[in-house]
Amino acid sequence: MRLVLALLSALWVAPAAAQTLSASDPAGIAEAMRRAGFEVAQTQSNAGAPALVAVHSQIKFQVFFLGCEDGANCAHLLLTSEYATPEPVTPEQVNAWMTDNALGSVSYDAESGNSRVRYFLTTTGGVNERMFSETMYLWRLANISWLRAIAPAAE
Template sequence: MKLTKLFAVAALAISPVAVQAENLTARHSSSIEGFFLDEGSSVEVLVDNVGDPQLNVEHYGSEFTIFYYGCEDNTNCDSIQFYSGYATDGSVRLKTVNDFNAEKRWVRAYVADNGSTKLEMDLYMGKDGISADDFATTVGLWSRLMGDFEELIDY
């Protein structure tokens, strides 16, 4: 009987609920910064023009910015935006960008008034955040789509 209890306690201790890692959140920039640092990426922590967190990330050869949204007093944010801008000086046709947007589900691209092109992807993280595995999948998706876009615009 005691052995059965011991096995039950051991099983509970190694159950997925017990070993579940802390979710990544947008509540403070340190959560997402830590993810990228653990991945071996370089991260510069900044503040945007309204005082919200901003991360400039170099991740496996790709450079992009993460903006924070839905913040209360520049903290406790509920979402982030992956962003990459390209100085293309008007060389990318609007039709090219529109076709890309029609084919790709998760991101949106556009041509700015100054002729540069931009790529964005929003992620709502809520109060409780998302698992590190799900965030890693999202970062992988972002990286792949960013590569597709850069290839399309010959950047």
């Protein structure tokens, strides 16, 4: 009976451990994003750290790996998308969106009028795949929300 319990407990723990994601494994992050429905390509940042370019629902964004040691053993992820509109985004649009949206942050370049949505995610200690998938879903919704907020400027 103890052997059966030991085997069952091993089976119970193994799937959870296998689904833990970390920024120290860019290929694992990319694969989890693919399982969540994103198109993903692996690349590098200008500093030589791992990076991903991803697309979902016509939303293109980059995932930067931060807190790395010589381009490896990264600890954090920064998701960022950039939007150009014919009319510059205003501080009022940014402030209104930031007041109503908790996920991510928006910034804009006053010179170009382009805006950027960002989300910081630490993976220190690991993140289970279900939570990561939910975060990616919320990230997509944040971008959709921002695109709706700037739609008048995009017309």
